Amino acid sequence: MNAITTLQAPALERFIARARGDVSVLRGDLPTRAVEAWHYTSLRDVAKVPFEDAPDADFEAARALIDAHFPADLNMARAVFVNGRFTPDLSTGLEAFDIAAFSPGSGAMARPERDAIAGINAALAQDGLTLRVPQDVDAGRLALISVDVGQGRFSTHPRHRIVLEDGAALSLLDLNFGSGAYLSNPVFEIVVGDRARLTHAKVQDEDCEAFHLALVYADVATRGLYDSFTLTMGAALSRHEVHAGLLGGHATVHVNAAQLLDGDRHADLTSVITHGNPDCVSRQTVKNVLLDTSHGVFQGKIYVDRIAQKTDGYQMNQALLLSDRAQIDSKPELEIYADDVRCSHGATVGALDEEQLFYLQSRGIPRDDARAMLVRAFLTDAIALIEDEGMHTLLDAAVDAWWARRS
Amino acid sequence: MTMTDFLTVTNLRARIDDNGTPKEILRGLDLEIPPGEVHAIMGPNGSGKSTLSYVLSGREEYEVTEGSVRFKGQDLLALEPDERAALGVFLAFQAPVELPGVNNANFLRTAVNAVRRARGEAELDAVGFLKAVRAETKRLHMSDEMLKRQVNVGFSGGEKKRNEVLQMRMLAPSLAILDETDSGLDIDALRIVADGVNSLRGPDFSALVITHHQRLLDYIHPDRVHVMAQGRIIHSGGPEVAHELEAKGYARYLQAAA
Numbered sequence: 001m002n003a004i005t006t007l008q009a010p011a012l013e014r015f016i017a018r019a020r021g022d023v024s025v026l027r028g029d030l031p032t033r034a035v036e037a038w039h040y041t042s043l044r045d046v047a048k049v050p051f052e053d054a055p056d057a058d059f060e061a062a063r064a065l066i067d068a069h070f071p072a073d074l075n076m077a078r079a080v081f082v083n084g085r086f087t088p089d090l091s092t093g094l095e096a097f098d099i100a101a102f103s104p105g106s107g108a109m110a111r112p113e114r115d116a117i118a119g120i121n122a123a124l125a126q127d128g129l130t131l132r133v134p135q136d137v138d139a140g141r142l143a144l145i146s147v148d149v150g151q152g153r154f155s156t157h158p159r160h161r162i163v164l165e166d167g168a169a170l171s172l173l174d175l176n177f178g179s180g181a182y183l184s185n186p187v188f189e190i191v192v193g194d195r196a197r198l199t200h201a202k203v204q205d206e207d208c209e210a211f212h213l214a215l216v217y218a219d220v221a222t223r224g225l226y227d228s229f230t231l232t233m234g235a236a237l238s239r240h241e242v243h244a245g246l247l248g249g250h251a252t253v254h255v256n257a258a259q260l261l262d263g264d265r266h267a268d269l270t271s272v273i274t275h276g277n278p279d280c281v282s283r284q285t286v287k288n289v290l291l292d293t294s295h296g297v298f299q300g301k302i303y304v305d306r307i308a309q310k311t312d313g314y315q316m317n318q319a320l321l322l323s324d325r326a327q328i329d330s331k332p333e334l335e336i337y338a339d340d341v342r343c344s345h346g347a348t349v350g351a352l353d354e355e356q357l358f359y360l361q362s363r364g365i366p367r368d369d370a371r372a373m374l375v376r377a378f379l380t381d382a383i384a385l386i387e388d389e390g391m392h393t394l395l396d397a398a399v400d401a402w403w404a405r406r407s
Numbered sequence: 408m409t410m411t412d413f414l415t416v417t418n419l420r421a422r423i424d425d426n427g428t429p430k431e432i433l434r435g436l437d438l439e440i441p442p443g444e445v446h447a448i449m450g451p452n453g454s455g456k457s458t459l460s461y462v463l464s465g466r467e468e469y470e471v472t473e474g475s476v477r478f479k480g481q482d483l484l485a486l487e488p489d490e491r492a493a494l495g496v497f498l499a500f501q502a503p504v505e506l507p508g509v510n511n512a513n514f515l516r517t518a519v520n521a522v523r524r525a526r527g528e529a530e531l532d533a534v535g536f537l538k539a540v541r542a543e544t545k546r547l548h549m550s551d552e553m554l555k556r557q558v559n560v561g562f563s564g565g566e567k568k569r570n571e572v573l574q575m576r577m578l579a580p581s582l583a584i585l586d587e588t589d590s591g592l593d594i595d596a597l598r599i600v601a602d603g604v605n606s607l608r609g610p611d612f613s614a615l616v617i618t619h620h621q622r623l624l625d626y627i628h629p630d631r632v633h634v635m636a637q638g639r640i641i642h643s644g645g646p647e648v649a650h651e652l653e654a655k656g657y658a659r660y661l662q663a664a665a
Contacts, residue, residue, distance in 0.1 A: 354467070359504035362464050363514075363574060364492035364522035373517065377508030 014050035015120055015155075021104055025112035025119035040297040040329040041239055041268040046211050051155035051183050054083035054148070061149045061179065063090060069177045069205065070145065071397065076173065078143040084156030085127050090145075097139060100130040102159075109189040109217040110159075117213050117241070121187040125159040128186075133168035133196075141171040141390065146186065148178035148210070155183035162188065164196035166221075171388045174202040177234065181209040184235075190218040190226065194248065197225045199388040203398050205234040208263065212238035222248025222277075229386045230257040231395055232267045233402045239268040239297075246273070246280035246308075253280075256385045258287045260399065261294030261326075262406045268297035275308040275338075282312075287382045288319040289375055290326035291406065300345070301333040308338045315345035320352065320378050322371075372403050412480055413613065414440040414582060419474035420638075421462050432458040434638035435474070440582070443610040447624055447649060448617045450635035451657050456617045457501065459635075460586040463615075464498040465491050478582070492518075493525030495581030497574075499588045499600075503567040506558035511570070514558050515540060519577050543576050546606075547599060565596035572603035583607070583614045588623070601626030621653035634660045 016026050030047050031038040062082045070078070077093030079086065086102075104125065112119035133139045148156050164170055176184060184206060192198050198218075206212045212235040218226045230240050244253045259267045273282045288296035298317040319328040332345040352374050360370035376399060383395050416438040422431040432455045440446050450456050462469050463476065465488035476483040479494060486494065506514065519539075520530040531539060544551060547569050559567050568588060575583055588600050604614050604627050616627055624632075624646070632648035633640045636657065641664035642648065652660075 355504050356506055358466050358488060359500070359506070360514075360518075361488035362492055362498050363518035364489050364525065364578065365518055366489045366521065367487065369517070369521065370489075373509055373514070374506075377506060380508040 010050040011047045014052070015124060018053060019123035021123040021125065022112075023123060025122045030116050037270070037299070040299070040331070041237070041266065045237060046183065046213070049153045049183070051153050054085075054154045054156050054182070055150040055152070057082035057085065057087060058149055059087075059089065062087070062147045065147050065149060065177060065179060066090065066145060069175060070143065071394070074143070074394070076141045076143045078145055079129050080145045080147065081127065081129075081158055082147050083150065083154070084148070084158050086129070097142065098132045098134060100132065102127050102130055109219065110187055110215065115215070117185065118187060118215055121157045121159055121185050121215070124155070124157040124185075125187070126157070128159040128161065130161045131163070133164045133170050135165040135193075136167035138169040141173065141388075143173040143175060145175045146184065148180065148182045148184050148206075150180050150182070153181050155185060157185045157187075159187045159189070162198070163191045164193050164198050164224075166193040167195045168193060169197045171199040171391065172201070173391065173394065174200060175205075176203065176212065177205045178207050178210060180207055182207070183211040183213065185213050187214070188216040188218070190216065192218065192220040192224040192226050194222045194224060196221070197387075198227065199386060199391065200226065200228040201386060201388070201391040201395065202228070202230040202240070203395070204230065204232045204238060204240065205398070206238065208234065208236060208265070210235045214238075214240045216240070216242045216244075218242065218253070219245045219247050220251040220253055223250045224248065225252045225254075225387075227252075227254045227387050228256065229254070229383070229391070229395070230269065231398055232257065232259040232269070233261075233398070235265065235267070237266045239270060241268075242271040242273075244271065244273045244282070246275050246277055246282065249277050250279045251277065251281075253282045254385060255282070255284045255300075256286065256382055258289070258379050258382050258399075259296050260289045260402050261296060262291040264293050266295045266297070268299070270297070270299040272301045272303065273313070275302065275304040275311045275313065277305075278307065278309045278311070280308065280311055282314070283385070284315040285382045285385060286317045287379055288317075288328055289322065289378065290319060290328060291322045293323070293325045295326070296328045298329070299331045299333070301335065302343060302345075304334075304336040304338050304341055304343065306337040309340045311338060311341040311343065313341070313343035317347045318378075319349045320375065321349060322352065322375075375403065376400070413442045413478070414438070415477045417475050417477075419462070419476065420472045421458060421469045422472060423458070423469055429470070431472075432469075432638055433462065436639050438633065438640055440613050440615060442581075442613055443608075444630040445604070445608065445614045445616060445627060446631045446633060447627075447629040448615065448633045448635050448640075449619070449649060449652055452619070454635045455638040456635055457586055460498055460584045460615075460617055463584055464488055464496055489521065490525070492578065492580075493522050497578055497580035497583045499571045499575060499583060499585045501587045503559050503562075503571055505560045507560050509558045511556055511558050512540070512554040515554070515574065515577060518574065522578055540573075540577065543573055546576075547573055547603070549573065564591050565593065565599075568592060568596050568600055572600055575603055576607070581611055581613065583612070585614065585616045585618075587617055587619060597623060598626060621649050624649045636661055636664060639664075
């Protein structure tokens with residue numbers, strides 16, 4: 001494909017020059033839309049930019065951004081990364097956590113040889129959260145805050161490794177925001193042990209000129225739970241890609257999300273959930289609220305291995321189009337090799353219901369407030385899926401702030 | 408025609424888009440409701456009764472082509488539905504709309520405070536609202552549990568009507584329009600709707616009760632009864648008109664109007 005060569009430079013050349021890690025993982029090209037997994041999301045605009053190393057952190061700017069995004073009354077430990085670097089001065093409450101120094105070679109789950117985005121991260125990652133929750137310990141809540149701030153075109157590539165030993169529990173609030181025309185490229189490698197429970201609530205609210213390409217690899221052992229929710233509101237172009245493996249019997253994975261897009265934003269939620277063992281459960285509800293000329297993408301694959309009998313899989317993608325020019329691409333995919341499974345999927349696309357709007361207005365509620373209420377109602381059942389109820393209020397507030405900001 | 412400066416509908420014509428062709432439903436309707444009176448409109452199916460209620464409350468699909476509606480000295484047709492509600496218009500729906508994901512108490516508080524704000528009254532805080540709503544639910548024999556549910560979702564027919572009456576009482580309208588609120592109601596629910604209207608009766612409250620049957624009017628005694636057919640009021644009279652209709656049907660009025 002000649003299209004591949006157009007994506008080769010100059011971003012990739014610059015990544016190779018900057019790489020401190022294994023450059024061999026960068027010897028591919030950025031995928032074009034000819035590659036099936038990238039059919040709906042074009043990396044053309046990313047490929048054009050020779051992203052530089054991140055500038056030194058401007059603490060005051062970072063602090064101001066954190067104050068604007070992180071509720072002051074939130075009593076939660078926080079690990080702050082500014083421009084991809086752990087920043088102890090802005091972090092608090094980490095004494096209670098088992099955090100190790102970052103080691104560049106620790107990425108075992110990401111498959112850089114297969115995935116260009118993982119490859120960029122593997123070659124350029126310099127820091128990340130390496131957290132272990134010991135056996136049977138409930139570590140409570142932790143906010144992982146990633147702030148990118150600075151002039152020029154730069155990129156950050158943190159790699160986070162989170163291991164929950166058997167019976168451990170953690171509730172992680174993963175906040176991403178910044179200021180500038182940067183590329184944020186985080187990779188998570190997550191291991192959830194037997195009976196362990198991880199909540200992973202992510203809010204992506206990057207600058208409207210920024211790119212955000214995230215990869216999450218999560219392996220879940222017997223009776224473990226990976227309960228994730230991703231709220232996407234920001235960046236010019238973003239993708240949140242999850243590879244979840246159900247590696248023990250009776251394990252559960254939730255890959256739920258909401259994408260709220262205005263302007264010309266493009267956001268992509270891609271997931272591959274692999275049922276590798278019997279009696280596992282996967283749940284996926286992805287809601288899109290699309291305004292203006294925004295573009296939402298959902299690609300969800302459920303792969304059921306031959307031995308994964310009694311698999312229970314559910315996948316739903318819904319889009320609320322609030323403009324004639326907004327667009328959703330939805331590609332659910334089931335690949336099933338076991339014969340005794342229950343898998344269902346569905347997709348809906350629609351506008352706000354005029355009858356509901358009129359009902360609210362007839363009760364004195366102005367039209368824009370009525371629209372806001374119905375959009376919130378559309379998102380309510382998705383947010384309610386997070387098992388850590390403390391996260392609901394936070395996400396509700398983020399949704400309210402988004403609506404207030406765009407109107 | 409006397410100008411009471413409350414509700415005056417003059418030569419109202421309205422149409423709806425019927426698969427690309429405009430269909431005229433209201434064809435020169437005149438109606439006058441003075442303050443403090445309850446009027447009933449009766450008429451056969453398709454006479455335009457529901458359309459009248461939608462046009463008065465501001466539903467977008469209906470296009471007014473002629474005529475005027477004055478309410479409290481204002482051009483009602485120029486106002487948005489929420490502005491009409493703030494001015495005192497309340498429509499009790501024939502089929503109350505379900506709002507999945509919207510909490511009933513939040514909905515009600517948002518509505519009450521929107522209306523209070525527009526009327527220049529102080530908004531109710533959480534405690535004040537709860538106190539006010541508890542008094543009303545008690546009166547309507549509603550359980551508090553109904554406030555925690557999603558608006559009208561999974562409500563029985565009777566529960567939906569109770570919820571409409573609750574909204575009506577909380578929003579304190581000066582003109583309530585009941586659009587065949589009695590359809591499909593058992594006698595207990597009928598009484599609740601009627602009590603809701605009767606409890607508000609007074610010099611500052613008027614109602615327009617749209618109904619197909621005499622039954623509701625056994626509980627809400629109207630000051631005047633209007634017969635509607637083919638988009639117009641073809642006869643008006645006292646409460647006795649409802650009894651005549653029940654006994655003899657519409658044929659007599661329809662012939663006289665033809």
